[in-house]
Amino acid sequence: MDRMTRRTFLGAAATTAAGAAAGPWVLRAQAQGGPVKVGILLPYSGVYAVLGESITQAMELVFARESWTVAGRKIELIKEDTEAKPPVGIRKADKLIDSDKVDILTGPVHSGVLMGMRDKVHNSKTILIVSNAGADVISRERCSKWIFRTSFSNWQPNWPMGGWVAKNVSKEVFLVAPNYQAGKDMMTAFKETYLPAGGKVVAEDYPKLSETDYAPYLTKIKQSGAKAVYAFFSGSDAVNFVKQFDQFGLKQSIKLTGAGFLTEPDVLPAQGRSALGVITGHFYTPLLDNPVNKKFVADFKAKFGGKTPDGFAVQGYDTAEVIVRALKAVNGNTQDKDKLVAAIARTEFDSPRGRFRFDQKSHNVIQPFIYIREVKEVAGGLDNVPIDKVADVTDPGTGCTLPA
Structure with a gap:
C-alpha cells in the first residue's frame, strides 16, 4: 500500500469536503449525465429464442432512429438470457436490479419468470x-405502480375468440396448450365467451412446454369427436404442433384455431x-394498412435481411417508443x-398496431x-389475413387498485 503523506491526506480531505459541500445534487447530476441503463430480460436460447430476438431487434430499430441518444443521454442495453426458465430468469432479474442498477x-x-x-x-x-409475458394477475390482483405492459394480458387475444369460434366455427372444441401459467390463462379466457355462446369443451390437454412429440395428444383429439381445436403454442412448440397436426391427417376434418402466436411470422416459414x-x-398482422405499420415493416425488413416483423417485434417497438417518449x-x-412513472402512464402514440395507450x-x-x-x-407467401376484428379490448383489471 502506498504511504499517504500529510499533503496527499489534506488534498484528499479537501476534495471530500468540497463534494460534501456541493451537496447530493452534484452526484445526481453526474448520474444523469451517464447512460440510461435498460435491462433486457428475454430468452435468447430455448423454445422461445425467436421471440426474444424479434422483441430485441425492434427495440434496437427504434433506438437507432434516435441515434442511441435520448434527451442528451446515451441508451445502454444490458441483455440477459432467461432461457425461458423461471429460476434462471429470476436470478438474472436480481442481477440487473442489484448489480447493474438498471x-x-x-x-x-415466460409468465412464470414474470x-x-x-x-x-x-x-x-x-x-x-413487460414486453411479452401475459400473466393476467399482473394487470389484476398483482398489479403494481412500477409495472407497465406493452404486449397483452393472456386474456386479451383469447376472450374475443370464444364467442367468435362458437358462432363461426364449431360448438364443440378441444382445448390444448402448454402446461404453465400462460396456457391456463388463455384457455380460461376463451371459455369465458365460448361457453355462454353455447359452446361445449369436449376435452382439455396440457403438454409440457418444449414438447416435441404431440402424437399422444393428437390421438386424443382425433378420438374426441371435436369439430375444432383451440390452441395456444408459440415458438418452436407452434411449429411442431401445427406441422404434426397436418401430418396426422387432422386438417381434413377438424378446424384448427387458436391464439395468434400459433401462426406468427416467426414460425410461419417453418410451418409452411x-x-x-x-x-x-x-392484435397485429404485418398486413395492417396504416402509415406507421407500412414504414415499420419496410424499415424492419431493410435492417434485418428481409425478415417480416411479427407481433413480438411490435411489442419491442412499442416498448422502446414508450421509453423514448417518456x-x-x-x-x-x-x-x-x-x-418517470407518470410520464410512462401518459404516453400515447400511433403504433404499427394502431393507437397505443395504457x-x-x-x-x-x-x-x-x-x-x-x-x-x-x-403475394410473397403465407400471411395472417384479417377476416374480422373486435375493437378496444381492455383487460378487466379485476382487483387492481393503483397506485399499488
Missing part, C-alpha cells in the same frame, strides 16, 4: 415494462402449407421515478383491435 427493465417472455420477479421489482421500485387455413386472434417528457431524468386502471395496454386472422396465400 434505470428501466423490460421483458420477460410472476417470480414481480415482488422484487415492486419492492425495489424498479420500473418494469401446414398452417394454411388456421384461424387465430391477435424520457423526453422528463428531460432524461431517471432519478425522479415518480415523474389503461390507467391497470397499466396494461388497451388493444386497439383484436383481429381474427386466417392464414392464406398472398
Whole structure:
C-alpha cells in the first residue's frame, strides 16, 4: 500500500469536503449525465429464442432512429438470457436490479419468470415494462405502480375468440396448450365467451412446454369427436404442433384455431402449407394498412435481411417508443421515478398496431383491435389475413387498485 503523506491526506480531505459541500445534487447530476441503463430480460436460447430476438431487434430499430441518444443521454442495453426458465430468469432479474442498477427493465417472455420477479421489482421500485409475458394477475390482483405492459394480458387475444369460434366455427372444441401459467390463462379466457355462446369443451390437454412429440395428444383429439381445436403454442412448440397436426391427417376434418402466436411470422416459414387455413386472434398482422405499420415493416425488413416483423417485434417497438417518449417528457431524468412513472402512464402514440395507450386502471395496454386472422396465400407467401376484428379490448383489471 502506498504511504499517504500529510499533503496527499489534506488534498484528499479537501476534495471530500468540497463534494460534501456541493451537496447530493452534484452526484445526481453526474448520474444523469451517464447512460440510461435498460435491462433486457428475454430468452435468447430455448423454445422461445425467436421471440426474444424479434422483441430485441425492434427495440434496437427504434433506438437507432434516435441515434442511441435520448434527451442528451446515451441508451445502454444490458441483455440477459432467461432461457425461458423461471429460476434462471429470476436470478438474472436480481442481477440487473442489484448489480447493474438498471434505470428501466423490460421483458420477460415466460409468465412464470414474470410472476417470480414481480415482488422484487415492486419492492425495489424498479420500473418494469413487460414486453411479452401475459400473466393476467399482473394487470389484476398483482398489479403494481412500477409495472407497465406493452404486449397483452393472456386474456386479451383469447376472450374475443370464444364467442367468435362458437358462432363461426364449431360448438364443440378441444382445448390444448402448454402446461404453465400462460396456457391456463388463455384457455380460461376463451371459455369465458365460448361457453355462454353455447359452446361445449369436449376435452382439455396440457403438454409440457418444449414438447416435441404431440402424437399422444393428437390421438386424443382425433378420438374426441371435436369439430375444432383451440390452441395456444408459440415458438418452436407452434411449429411442431401445427406441422404434426397436418401430418396426422387432422386438417381434413377438424378446424384448427387458436391464439395468434400459433401462426406468427416467426414460425410461419417453418410451418409452411401446414398452417394454411388456421384461424387465430391477435392484435397485429404485418398486413395492417396504416402509415406507421407500412414504414415499420419496410424499415424492419431493410435492417434485418428481409425478415417480416411479427407481433413480438411490435411489442419491442412499442416498448422502446414508450421509453423514448417518456424520457423526453422528463428531460432524461431517471432519478425522479415518480415523474418517470407518470410520464410512462401518459404516453400515447400511433403504433404499427394502431393507437397505443395504457389503461390507467391497470397499466396494461388497451388493444386497439383484436383481429381474427386466417392464414392464406398472398403475394410473397403465407400471411395472417384479417377476416374480422373486435375493437378496444381492455383487460378487466379485476382487483387492481393503483397506485399499488
